[in-house]
Amino acid sequence: MLIKEKSPILSSEITDKTIFINRRKIIKAAAGISITSMLPAPASALVKKYAQVPVGPYSGDFKSTAFEDVASYTNYYEFSTNKKDSTVLAKNLKTSPWNITVEGEAEKTGIFNLEDILKANPLEERVYRFRCVEAWSMVVPWLGFPLAAMLKQFKPTAKAKFVEFTTLYDPEVMIGQKSKALGWPYVEGLRIDEAMHPLAFMATGMYDEELPKQNGAPLRLVVPWKYGFKSIKAIVKIRFSETMPGTAWNKMAPSEYGFYANVNPEVAHPRWSQSRERILGASIFTPKRKTEIFNGYGDQVASLYKRMDLSKQF
Ligand SMILES: Nc1nc2c(c(=O)[nH]1)N[C@H]1C(S)=C(S)[C@@H](COP(=O)(O)O)O[C@H]1N2
Numbered sequence: 001m002l003i004k005e006k007s008p009i010l011s012s013e014i015t016d017k018t019i020f021i022n023r024r025k026i027i028k029a030a031a032g033i034s035i036t037s038m039l040p041a042p043a044s045a046l047v048k049k050y051a052q053v054p055v056g057p058y059s060g061d062f063k064s065t066a067f068e069d070v071a072s073y074t075n076y077y078e079f080s081t082n083k084k085d086s087t088v089l090a091k092n093l094k095t096s097p098w099n100i101t102v103e104g105e106a107e108k109t110g111i112f113n114l115e116d117i118l119k120a121n122p123l124e125e126r127v128y129r130f131r132c133v134e135a136w137s138m139v140v141p142w143l144g145f146p147l148a149a150m151l152k153q154f155k156p157t158a159k160a161k162f163v164e165f166t167t168l169y170d171p172e173v174m175i176g177q178k179s180k181a182l183g184w185p186y187v188e189g190l191r192i193d194e195a196m197h198p199l200a201f202m203a204t205g206m207y208d209e210e211l212p213k214q215n216g217a218p219l220r221l222v223v224p225w226k227y228g229f230k231s232i233k234a235i236v237k238i239r240f241s242e243t244m245p246g247t248a249w250n251k252m253a254p255s256e257y258g259f260y261a262n263v264n265p266e267v268a269h270p271r272w273s274q275s276r277e278r279i280l281g282a283s284i285f286t287p288k289r290k291t292e293i294f295n296g297y298g299d300q301v302a303s304l305y306k307r308m309d310l311s312k313q314f
């Protein structure tokens with residue numbers, strides 16, 4: 001006992017830690033080579049499950065928010081309107097097996113197993129800014145694949161002008177659905193050209209691991225230039241339609257939450273300014289960050305809205 005307590009740190013442990021800390025650097029240098037398979041067993045245990053996933057071309061060069069902050073403060077009204085409680089309650093969701101129903105204006109409709117969808121879509125990492133309509137923001141290294149790549153597999157027809165996404169409805173597990181906090185199930189949507197934009201992303205993981213249930217596992221949308229509520233979690237249905245879908249937040253409070261919901265510091269929410277944002281995890285002494293038009297992605301997405309009056313749409 002005594003000897004064990006006093007024993008020095010093994011040199012092998014030091015080596016393992018060094019390998020872990022330098023993991024990203026090593027992987028970037030040796031793109032394509034599986035580092036995990038090259039390491040001795042103890043070090044492999046420290047390397048995260050998706051550490052070898054390559055960084056995608058649209059990934060940003062931002063410093064990520066701490067994982068603990070992103071995973072312990074979630075908006076997930078299906079479980080609770082409380083951002084802490086939802087992180088605990090979401091653990092009850094069974095995310096495998098998982099099916100996605102595809103409906104509407106597409107050639108390939110039906111029920112698809114998520115495993116099969118994943119096989120056809122190689123993972124990449126995207127470090128994105130994320131801005132909630134409640135005026136807080138974070139930076140998340142998501143893992144997933146472009147939404148366009150997945151949607152094209154279903155061969156949308158020329159009539160597909162919009163895409164609608166629906167979250168699971170299961171009030172026995174998603175106990176927040178027993179309340180009227182929102183109309184259930186949660187529905188979100190994009191115009192087809194927004195959905196096909198290369199920045200629109202489907203996430204299955206973050207921080208080199210599977211997506212935590214509270215962050216939307218097993219499959220959630222990430223639209224970095226729009227307010228966070230557009231980035232719908234736990235998707236079970238995708239419908240291509242000719243008309244604009246009704247969305248959960250817009251139906252709840254149409255004067256506060258629009259269909260487009262593009263991040264815009266100039267257009268205030270009826271109850272608060274959108275000009276600045278609190279950085280999640282930052283100390284109370286850290287000044288708020290200036291919110292950017294389209295959350296900083298304007299160079300890439302502004303052309304989608306050329307014909308729209310940005311001072312009116314929110
Ligand atoms: N199904 C569903 N999706 C959802 C929500 C929700 O309550 N239910 N909240 C939205 C809101 S308001 C935000 S800000 C983001 C939060 O994502 P995060 O909890 O992973 O940070 O998820 C969005 N997607």
Ligand SMILES: [Mo]
Binds near residue numbers: 075132229
């Ligand atoms: Mo949000």
